[in-house]
Amino acid sequence: MTFLYKLRAAEQQNASMLCVGLDPEPSRFPAQLKGDASRIYDFCARIVDATADLAIAFKPQIAYFAAHRAENQLEQLMEHMRRNAPHVPTILDAKRGDIGSTAEQYAIEAFERYGADAVTLSPFMGFDSVEPYLRHAGKGAFLLCRTSNPGGSDLQGQRLAGVQGEPFLYEHIARLAQGPWNLNGQLGLVVGATYPAEIERVRALAPTVPLLIPGVGAQGGDAVATVRAGWRQDAPIVVNSSRAICYASSGDDYEEAARREARRTRDMLHAARG
Numbered sequence: 001m002t003f004l005y006k007l008r009a010a011e012q013q014n015a016s017m018l019c020v021g022l023d024p025e026p027s028r029f030p031a032q033l034k035g036d037a038s039r040i041y042d043f044c045a046r047i048v049d050a051t052a053d054l055a056i057a058f059k060p061q062i063a064y065f066a067a068h069r070a071e072n073q074l075e076q077l078m079e080h081m082r083r084n085a086p087h088v089p090t091i092l093d094a095k096r097g098d099i100g101s102t103a104e105q106y107a108i109e110a111f112e113r114y115g116a117d118a119v120t121l122s123p124f125m126g127f128d129s130v131e132p133y134l135r136h137a138g139k140g141a142f143l144l145c146r147t148s149n150p151g152g153s154d155l156q157g158q159r160l161a162g163v164q165g166e167p168f169l170y171e172h173i174a175r176l177a178q179g180p181w182n183l184n185g186q187l188g189l190v191v192g193a194t195y196p197a198e199i200e201r202v203r204a205l206a207p208t209v210p211l212l213i214p215g216v217g218a219q220g221g222d223a224v225a226t227v228r229a230g231w232r233q234d235a236p237i238v239v240n241s242s243r244a245i246c247y248a249s250s251g252d253d254y255e256e257a258a259r260r261e262a263r264r265t266r267d268m269l270h271a272a273r274g
């Protein structure tokens, strides 16, 4: 089963465009787990169980595990998601990007070690840094295109003088992902919810690829404008919220609070489809 097939099935089954981001920070855990990096798995598994019927995808961010030497807990979590939420695809947020031979190793890490359905990648080093991921049958890859952070415009907002029409770099990336780079039909693009006008532009240039859209919740992106700009009947959007869901409460009720916030966000996104 391909990543895109799984994504479409989860979109239907959970009536959702919401991606639950898993960015575990022990210092923000509720009292009984607070500060304890050995409980990262426990914390994340409970968030997964509380939101498995509300999400189109789960997105663990690898740095939050690696920083605490908790890669083994990430492996456990990936296994937990496959077992307890097999209908929800996983996107490993690793933002990798390196020469082909090293990319081959990163692809094995993402798809074989962690068993992710998709991964986030930086396209900065060009097609031969992306191609090794496309060799893994059915696996997805989201290329950073117009990221949610203010500094995203430093490079992504520069015009490419040598390219026809002098597009912005992010526009060029969108065209490549829709066309010549999309060898396995499983490429997607990352566009920040903080820039709805750019989401609309990317959607115009890449009408059928899935868009991973972080930036609602803690970063203050406009959820309604995001859906209007990016959602199309035949092209899914995956709108990520991490901290606003994981830390909806710092008390013992954190699972219920995460569920409430996930449901509220999912319903708001759904309603914005009009």
Ligand SMILES: O=C(O)c1cc(=O)[nH]c(=O)n1[C@@H]1O[C@H](COP(=O)(O)O)[C@@H](O)[C@H]1O
Pocket: 021, 023, 061, 093, 095, 120, 146, 147, 148, 149, 190, 191, 192, 214, 215, 216, 217, 218, 219, 240, 241, 242, 243, 244
């Ligand atoms: O690729 C990403 O997921 C990503 C791209 C981007 O442009 N902006 C962005 O915030 N992210 C990630 O999305 C998550 C956002 O977290 P919250 O701001 O807490 O919802 C983090 O894990 C970021 O690393």
